[in-house]
Amino acid sequence: MTSLLGRLVDAGAALGWVTPPASTEISGLVRRLAAGTEAGESAAAIARRDDEITGFAYWTRYTRPTFRPHVDIEKVAVDPGAQGRGVGRGLMEALIQAARGHGTEVITLDLRGDNGAAIGLYESLGFTRYGRLPDFVAVGQKRFDTLLYSRDLRL
Ligand SMILES: CC(C)(COP(=O)(O)OP(=O)(O)OC[C@H]1O[C@@H](n2cnc3c(N)ncnc32)[C@H](O)[C@@H]1OP(=O)(O)O)[C@@H](O)C(=O)NCCC(=O)NCCS
Structure with a gap:
């Protein structure tokens, strides 16, 4: 999981990290997610190809x-090598x-406002945009908009 996220961050993915996260951070995150799953405090999804993790979301x-x-x-x-295939x-x-459930x-x-693939994915699943914070994301000196999306499961 750490290496998947590290590869993405190194490639400039908009995941909230500026440098690849340490394995201690990711193992702590996985422990927290696992502890909250049964009570509905969290949920995680993992995609695998053989023994390799190709995707992670929560x-x-x-x-x-x-x-x-x-x-x-x-x-x-989603791992760069597995993108564009429905993962x-x-x-x-x-x-x-x-x-x-x-x-x-x-x-x-x-x-992040420049993330066309994510916009396409979320909008295709019925998420709608309810806001935009201009120049909210800071990556060094660069600034990007944050786009806010929601999906109401009651509808
Ligand atoms: C965004 C991301 C999760 C999409 O995952 P993916 O496995 O490549 O997407 P899928 O193959 O399941 O595609 C699902 C839909 O997303 C949209 N989509 C995917 N890639 C797209 C692209 N490059 N441009 C526009 N829309 C795209 C399409 O609507 C697509 O449906 P379609 O194949 O029927 O046209 C992946 O690109 C990724 O991990 N990016 C880096 C990390 C990141 O930006 N995460 C999101 C942070 S908010």
Whole structure:
């Protein structure tokens, strides 16, 4: 998982890291996600080809008491060599199904404004844009918009 995310970050993927995450950070994340899965506090989806992890995505439930019916998809990552073959769609469909299974009302996510592949993926799954924060993402001196998306599972 660490090497998958590291390869993506090294290639400039908009995943929220400027440098590849350390394995201790990722193992801590995986432990937190696993601990919260049964209670519906989190859900993770993994795609594999043989022994290799080719994709990883997860959501976490909002902790704010008034946002408890809702979850936020924090990361969706597909290995560069496996992109464009339906892996991202499969991960997203698994996360949406898990969210429904836990009675979730709204799924939110955000993405970097120049991420055309992610925009195409999320919009094709019924997510709609509800906001934009201009020049919100800082990568060194560069600035990118953040786009805010949601899908209401009650509709
Ligand atoms: C964004 C990402 C997850 C998409 O995963 P993927 O496995 O390549 O996507 P899929 O093959 O499942 O494609 C699903 C849909 O996404 C859209 N899509 C995928 N790649 C696209 C591209 N390059 N341009 C426009 N739309 C694209 C299409 O709607 C596609 O449906 P279609 O094949 O029926 O046309 C993947 O490119 C990735 O990991 N990128 C780097 C990390 C990242 O940016 N994550 C998202 C952060 S918000």
